[in-house]
Amino acid sequence: MKYALYPGCTVLGRGRNYEMAAREVAKAFGIEFVELDDFECCGFPVKSVNYETFMMMGARNIFAAEEKGLDICTLCSACTGSLTEVNKHLIEHFDEKTRIIARLKRNGINYRMGRDITIKHFTKILYEDIGVSEIEEQIEKKLSNLNIAAHYGCHYLKPTDIYDNPEDPENPHSLDELIMVTGANSVDYNEKMRCCGAGVLAISEDLAYSIVRPKLQELSKNSVDAMVLHCPFCSVMYDDNQKKIEQKFEEKYNLPVLYYPQLLGLALGIDAKLLGLRMNRVSTRAFLEKVGI
Amino acid sequence: MEKLSPKFKYEVAQEPGGEDIKLCFACGICTASCPIREIDEGYNPRRIIRMVLLGMKQRVLSSDFIWFCSSCYACTERCPQGVRFTDVMNAIKNLAVKQGYIPASFTQQIDILKRFGRLYEIDEFDNKKRVGFGLPRVEKAKGFTNKIMVLTELDEIILRNNEK
Structure with a gap:
């Protein structure tokens, strides 16, 4: 099981304990995290300011993982919500996806399109992908x-x-x-x-x-x-x-x-x-x- | 009294997330569900919707209370008419920003995001600590966030506000 880890600004700035524990637990269940240097803010802080900026910031992070063929594991629920909302929009509106990819490209930010990816909160990965009974065996x-x-x-x-x-x-x-x-x-x-x-x-x-x-x-x-x-x-x-x-x-x-x-x-x-x-x-x-x- | 702008509801409805506002039948479940309203009666979702539908554009866009939504989505989940009030609030705030109304804390956050690509700068000191705790280094952001903010004209909006 492999995910691009998207820690999010607040975890990096103030939640080192969360990141440490999540990485340890992931290791215990054989979940592999890949680090992507392209990840920046998810866009949540600007959603109320300018929706297009929000959409482009979220989409760019998604494209960075998509290009590598990786699903995203989030730790922050606000990042989860923002990236999931944008991802759903991109999957359901292919014209929007191509528009944003083209707009980024015109401005020197290039990503190759890949398969659609999934955004998942770490808790959901534990609950759905690993499952309570598998966890119980390792207690x-x-x-x-x-x-x-x-x-x-x-x-x-x-x-x-x-x-x-x-x-x-x-x-x-x-x-x-x-x-x-x-x-x-x-x-x-x-x-x-x-x-x-x-x-x-x-x-x-x-x-x-x-x-x-x-x-x-x-x-x-x-x-x-x-x-x-x-x-x-x-x-x-x-x-x-x-x-x-x-x-x-x-x-x-x-x-x-x-x-x-x-x-x-x-x-x-x-x-x-x-x-x-x-x-x-x-x-x-x-x-x-x-x-x- | 403010001159009403009957077209205001269409402006809100045109913003992403604002589409469903006209479906509101004023039951007030949004207000009853709101954790902010429970503490501060100055924030009242049902009243905000009525004000928009009545066309009280300037009063809504220039008000402080539109920034009080905690975006918990309790109202959105419970609305029997499918009005996504949390998104309606974002639509209203987007319009407010275009008119030059934005709280100082937001412009400060945007400034930080432009400079570091994240809400917190991760510098050498932090990276030393991270490595000490067995965490991988975090490289400096590549400036994508700044670029996106420039190309979506967030810059100009902020600049205009600073001039005001």
Whole structure:
């Protein structure tokens, strides 16, 4: 199994722990990642500014992988959504594809057309390509006695009509199943489907932090050991900014936030250091002690 | 009071993603589903659609609240009429930018993207750290993003805004 790895800006800039854990977990399941030097921003930040710029930025990244005959594995849910939307548009509108390729070519950016490619979030690769039962066979250390809160995030699920095999966005299950296969308990909770608010962080910090708060409040009150997510934007909100939010509302949450491959990696018996677990902002020490590390 | 622009809804409908706005029958499920509206009542999807359909062009395009959408797609998933409100908001924002309305944080992001091709610069210091953690080096971006921004005239739009 071979994919071009598209880490995305936020993972490269702020999610080294996520990248480390994803690469370790991929290795354990024989997923080969290819690095493409041509990858730049997916276009998500300019979608609201100029749709044509967004379309061309996404398409160019897709063409870079297409030329090499590689499908793309994403780590960031915003990149996943943007690239999937553009890719679907290009596949369904061949005239658009040839128009954009020609427009890039006129401006000195050349890509050869290849077969249509697939964009897939790493979690979906684990869930669909590897599968829960295959993962279960490789579990070395059951993470029993852990209560984990799954945070799906918006773009991993929505808009459903751009995705192959979409889940019910009100009641998804892939991440819960992937958490339970580690032996941990995936808890049900009221605020489960709430947006992380990262989309408005650049517009209003107050507004963004107010969106984060209810989830942190609920989970810290209910003996949850950690929140598990799979998008670096969501992680910026819940992990990187948790201290700021505690200060703003004069509350204490102290909720460890892990990337899913970090949790799975522990269950696969991979060293916590290789999974970047010391780099999470909210200390994972007590969590790791409970796991027995 | 603002002079109304009855054709505004067609302008929005012509933008990618704005096509379905005229199907809205004002049930308000978008507003009821919106996590932003829950916190800030100044942001109200149903009201924004009504304002567009009524032709309140200048008030919509110059408002701060159009930039409050978190693009979570809750409204889009639940709309019984198939209005893709998240995309409608992008269509409205695209039009606002063409008129010179763009938040400073967006122009700053665009400037960073033009220079580094990514939202964060990955320099030698970062690469040393990456290699130390067993991660492959990340090469400097090749300037594709900048080129695309120039050829799609994003540059000129930003420049025009800076002059304002």
